[in-house]
Amino acid sequence: MAKGIRDKVAILGMGCAKFGERWDMDADQLMVEAFNEAVGDAGIDVSQLDAAWLAVAFDAVNIGPSGIPLSMALRLPNIGVTKVENYCASGTEAFRGAVYAVASGACDIALALGAEKLKDTGYGGLPVRSRGTTFDMIGVTGSAPGNFAQLAAAYRAKHGVSKDELKQAMAHISVKSHANGSRNPKAHLQKAVDMETVLNAPMIAEPLGLFDCCGVSDGAACAIVTTPEIARSLGKRDLVTIKALQISASNGWELQQAGGWDGSYFHTTRVAAAKAYQEAGITNPREQISLMEVHDCFSITELVTMEDLFISKEGQGYKDVLDGFFDADGGLPCQIDGGLKCFGHPIGASGLRMIYENYLQLLGRAGARQRSTPPTMALSHNLGGSPIQNVSAVAIVGLADA
Amino acid sequence: MSRPTGILAFGAYIPQRRLQRSAVYAANAWFAPNLKGQSKGERAIACWDEDTVTMAVEASRDCLTGLDRSAIAGISLASTTLPYADRLNSGLVKEALCLETNITANDQTGSLRAGTSALIQALNGTAAQLVVGADLRKARPASEGELVQGDAAAAILVGQAGQGLGEVAATFLGSHSVTIDFVDHFRSTSAEFDYGWESRWIRDEGHTKILGGALKEALTKLGVTGADIDHAIIPVAVRGVPESLAKSCGIKPEAVRDSLSAVVGDSGAAHPLLMLAAALEVAKPGAKILLAGFGQGADVLLFQATAAVGRPPEQLGVAGHLARARQDTNYTRFLFHRGLLDLEKGMRAEMDEKQPGTSLYRNRKAVMGLVGGRCTKTGTVQFPKTEIGVNANDRSQGTQEDYPLADKIAKIVTYTADSLSFSPDPPVYYGAIDFEGGGRLVAEFADCSAEDVEVGRQMRMVFRIKAVDHARDFTKYFWKAVPVQKGDA
Numbered sequence: 001m002a003k004g005i006r007d008k009v010a011i012l013g014m015g016c017a018k019f020g021e022r023w024d025m026d027a028d029q030l031m032v033e034a035f036n037e038a039v040g041d042a043g044i045d046v047s048q049l050d051a052a053w054l055a056v057a058f059d060a061v062n063i064g065p066s067g068i069p070l071s072m073a074l075r076l077p078n079i080g081v082t083k084v085e086n087y088c089a090s091g092t093e094a095f096r097g098a099v100y101a102v103a104s105g106a107c108d109i110a111l112a113l114g115a116e117k118l119k120d121t122g123y124g125g126l127p128v129r130s131r132g133t134t135f136d137m138i139g140v141t142g143s144a145p146g147n148f149a150q151l152a153a154a155y156r157a158k159h160g161v162s163k164d165e166l167k168q169a170m171a172h173i174s175v176k177s178h179a180n181g182s183r184n185p186k187a188h189l190q191k192a193v194d195m196e197t198v199l200n201a202p203m204i205a206e207p208l209g210l211f212d213c214c215g216v217s218d219g220a221a222c223a224i225v226t227t228p229e230i231a232r233s234l235g236k237r238d239l240v241t242i243k244a245l246q247i248s249a250s251n252g253w254e255l256q257q258a259g260g261w262d263g264s265y266f267h268t269t270r271v272a273a274a275k276a277y278q279e280a281g282i283t284n285p286r287e288q289i290s291l292m293e294v295h296d297c298f299s300i301t302e303l304v305t306m307e308d309l310f311i312s313k314e315g316q317g318y319k320d321v322l323d324g325f326f327d328a329d330g331g332l333p334c335q336i337d338g339g340l341k342c343f344g345h346p347i348g349a350s351g352l353r354m355i356y357e358n359y360l361q362l363l364g365r366a367g368a369r370q371r372s373t374p375p376t377m378a379l380s381h382n383l384g385g386s387p388i389q390n391v392s393a394v395a396i397v398g399l400a401d402a
Numbered sequence: 403m404s405r406p407t408g409i410l411a412f413g414a415y416i417p418q419r420r421l422q423r424s425a426v427y428a429a430n431a432w433f434a435p436n437l438k439g440q441s442k443g444e445r446a447i448a449c450w451d452e453d454t455v456t457m458a459v460e461a462s463r464d465c466l467t468g469l470d471r472s473a474i475a476g477i478s479l480a481s482t483t484l485p486y487a488d489r490l491n492s493g494l495v496k497e498a499l500c501l502e503t504n505i506t507a508n509d510q511t512g513s514l515r516a517g518t519s520a521l522i523q524a525l526n527g528t529a530a531q532l533v534v535g536a537d538l539r540k541a542r543p544a545s546e547g548e549l550v551q552g553d554a555a556a557a558i559l560v561g562q563a564g565q566g567l568g569e570v571a572a573t574f575l576g577s578h579s580v581t582i583d584f585v586d587h588f589r590s591t592s593a594e595f596d597y598g599w600e601s602r603w604i605r606d607e608g609h610t611k612i613l614g615g616a617l618k619e620a621l622t623k624l625g626v627t628g629a630d631i632d633h634a635i636i637p638v639a640v641r642g643v644p645e646s647l648a649k650s651c652g653i654k655p656e657a658v659r660d661s662l663s664a665v666v667g668d669s670g671a672a673h674p675l676l677m678l679a680a681a682l683e684v685a686k687p688g689a690k691i692l693l694a695g696f697g698q699g700a701d702v703l704l705f706q707a708t709a710a711v712g713r714p715p716e717q718l719g720v721a722g723h724l725a726r727a728r729q730d731t732n733y734t735r736f737l738f739h740r741g742l743l744d745l746e747k748g749m750r751a752e753m754d755e756k757q758p759g760t761s762l763y764r765n766r767k768a769v770m771g772l773v774g775g776r777c778t779k780t781g782t783v784q785f786p787k788t789e790i791g792v793n794a795n796d797r798s799q800g801t802q803e804d805y806p807l808a809d810k811i812a813k814i815v816t817y818t819a820d821s822l823s824f825s826p827d828p829p830v831y832y833g834a835i836d837f838e839g840g841g842r843l844v845a846e847f848a849d850c851s852a853e854d855v856e857v858g859r860q861m862r863m864v865f866r867i868k869a870v871d872h873a874r875d876f877t878k879y880f881w882k883a884v885p886v887q888k889g890d891a
Contacts, residue, residue: 121749122749123748123749123750125822128750128752128753128823128824129753130753130754133757133758133761134761134765134786136755136757137757137761137762137765137768137769137868137878137880138765138768138769138785138786138880139844140832140844140845140846141753141823142818142820142823142830142832143820143822143823145818145820145822146818146820146822146823146830146832147818149818149820150816150817150818150833150834151816152818153814153816153817153818153833153856153857154815154816154857156857157856157857157858202821203819203821203829204820204821204822205818205819205820205821205822205829206818206819206820206821206829206852208818252788252792253792253794255842255844256784256785256788256792256841256842257782257784257792257793257794257842258783258836258837258840258841258842259836259840260842262815263815263816263834263857387816388816388834388844
């Protein structure tokens with residue numbers, strides 16, 4: 001097996017724009033906002049960048065094709081800019097491009113930036129779009145909540161959980177994320193909510209109510225990466241290095257093989273998590289991971305992901321949720337920044353936003369929401385697609401000596 | 403002596419919803435109080451995702467239950483409301499039914515008599531032919547037509563014994579037709595609605611003289627008397643007219659078949675075939691069945707039931723469809739589904755549904771026929787076919803043979819009721835289903851409500867409209883899953 005990425009690449013600087021309904025800004029301005037913070041944090045000049053990766057998921061309401069919009073927004077010095085799209089996992093995909101470029105030795109310093117301008121669509125939620133001519137003839141063009149809501153029916157059936165019990169656990173997840181978001185000045189949603197509000201919200205896609213769904217946002221986030229050696233030579237002392245970076249894509253097994261996947265979990269997340277733990281040398285994730293940022297596009301996604309990341313036992317995740325294990329002051333906080341639910345979900349930026357939060361937390365720079373127990377190892381899980389066909393990315397970053 | 407041609411099989415399709423005429427009347431009484439006389443009973447209404455092609459497919463599937471479709475030599479689709487003016491509508495039905503490619507197909511239209519005329523044409527031949535009638539007529543709100551009409555389809559398989567399609571259930575004894583340009587109503591090719599003339603004139607000159615005359619001439623021509631007729635099918639949706647026509651021909655009052663006006667409504671070109679199917683379900687061997695069709699003249703056909711008559715238990719037929727009716731009082735939904743009420747659909751409804759002709763042609767078996775693939779090496783079934791099979795343990799290429807899934811029962815693996823996605827009938831239900839014998843599909847669910855869906859619930863497939871490209875006026879079809887009900891095969 002390949003030796004993996006562990007400790008070969010360090011984060012030199014990160015930045016994140018304020019997420020939300022940024023009626024005031026175009027995508028290029030959001031990119032500049034995120035980049036200014038990152039390049040200042042890195043303490044380098046733009047001329048030191050060797051290559052860049054740009055993540056954007058929705059072209060139709062966005063910046064258009066190619067890497068040029070990034071090159072133009074930041075006036076990059078005619079370096080290679082690669083645009084990547086891998087559903088909602090695009091942000092981690094861009095990060096992977098930059099990290100691999102540095103690890104290969106082809107680049108000394110590389111940039112990964114994700115951006116999305118979704119609030120120009122005219123309505124909430126993701127844009128309705130084609131998934132290709134063949135799919136459009138035979139597939140169901142459902143909504144994102146509709147696609148993810150199906151996890152709940154299958155999970156209940158498999159584990160014998162009642163509708164009410166599962167709805168309670170889902171609501172706890174949303175209440176927790178809202179509480180966390182209220183302590184994050186860059187979050188899209190900064191208002192705490194109570195259980196009753198969540199449970200009584202209008203139904204979006206059975207059994208997901210309004211508060212079980214993350215909104216979509218405008219935003220941008222970015223990372224500048226280099227080798228640990230170069231980072232130290234540039235004066236960095238507390239280094240955050242990449243411990244693992246895995247992406248797993250569905251091959252149609254869940255979608256097409258009758259009697260295989262039962263609909264209650266993410267096959268790819270299990271594959272990516274197992275590989276990531278091996279790559280990072282983690283044998284007991286529940287104990288060894290200090291913090292998690294997962295792809296909580298919907299409350300039920302977060303719930304089953306706790307099992308798919310091997311943090312909770314299969315069929316027991318909802319109990320851990322109700323026990324408060326994933327709360328900000330719990331055993332293993334999840335979405336301490338508010339998550340997609342409240343920090344917001346500008347698709348292309350989300351994977352990088354997760355890593356941004358983990359980076360801040362590891363360096364003790366998270367302000368009011370800083371985890372009390374100093375974290376050493378932080379995981380981010382960035383998912384694109386739908387439960388039945390998706391791309392799952394797991395990135396683990398940690399202190400260099402951890 | 404050559405074998406007699408006759409009816410080999412028959413089937414029906416009636417949409418599940420029954421709009422209560424009282425609800426329509428209540429909404430419109432302020433404007434059209436004169437419709438009170440039509441405000442009793444219920445009419446069948448197709449859902450937004452049904453048209454004459456989809457209804458024809460379902461009636462045909464009911465008719466062809468358990469039969470070898472490769473033995474069918476031709477298909478004829480009769481309707482006055484076909485979706486396409488220039489695209490062979492019966493060809494669409496052929497694709498959905500996975501009939502052989504080397505068959506004849508024709509659309510019969512232009513008159514409410516099209517169903518009986520198509521039937522006569524088929525019966526005058528010897529080949530096994532499927533004759534399908536379907537109509538989904540649009541009437542202005544607060545019109546009599548809105549209350550009187552109903553949406554339905556019926557299929558009659560015509561042929562001879564020894565064609566691999568079973569025995570003749572009713573022998574064809576002959577027919578009589580008259581053609582007169584009697585304009586009781588009309589609809590030009592560019593019009594949405596009928597324009598009708600005074601009902602008293604239609605009754606006197608049309609029903610009594612033209613149809614009544616044709617019935618008498620037919621009896622004489624075919625050498626029978628009215629008293630010989632056991633089932634008289636006179637599809638005229640005017641109270642008392644079938645009975646008085648029968649009386650004038652010497653047909654016993656008890657032989658007059660119920661017009662289904664109270665429970666279905668007048669299904670236009672399909673109606674004579676629908677009433678014929680209903681009669682064949684209950685006719686005794688030896689019974690003589692007289693079938694009339696009226697429209698710019700008249701057709702009269704005579705049959706005699708054989709020992710093979712009756713509804714096979716695995717078929718739904720007219721009786722089965724009547725038994726599963728769901729009462730509906732939602733008049734505005736009906737108007738919206740008919741395009742008669744322009745509801746605010748929101749931006750989510752704006753997705754371009756353009757269909758490339760190339761990809762539809764390449765994938766026509768999968769899209770229109772729900773034909774998947776079965777790997778000859780591993781036996782794994784999948785939808786759609788792919789170059790490399792889905793079976794993870796085998797990378798064999800090009801080993802998949804055609805595997806039709808449309809008639810397989812499936813069970814729900816996952817589901818949701820989505821209130822966010824645009825649907826003309828929200829919430830839209832969909833989920834993953836596994837077919838018995840293999841194959842998985844993420845399918846939209848039709849004809850269902852909250853109590854119909856749960857993981858493990860049995861579903862069956864129906865042919866429906868998937869989406870309409872309004873910009874180019876192109877209808878896209880695919881298959882949806884509906885809950886299996888008691889009585890389904």
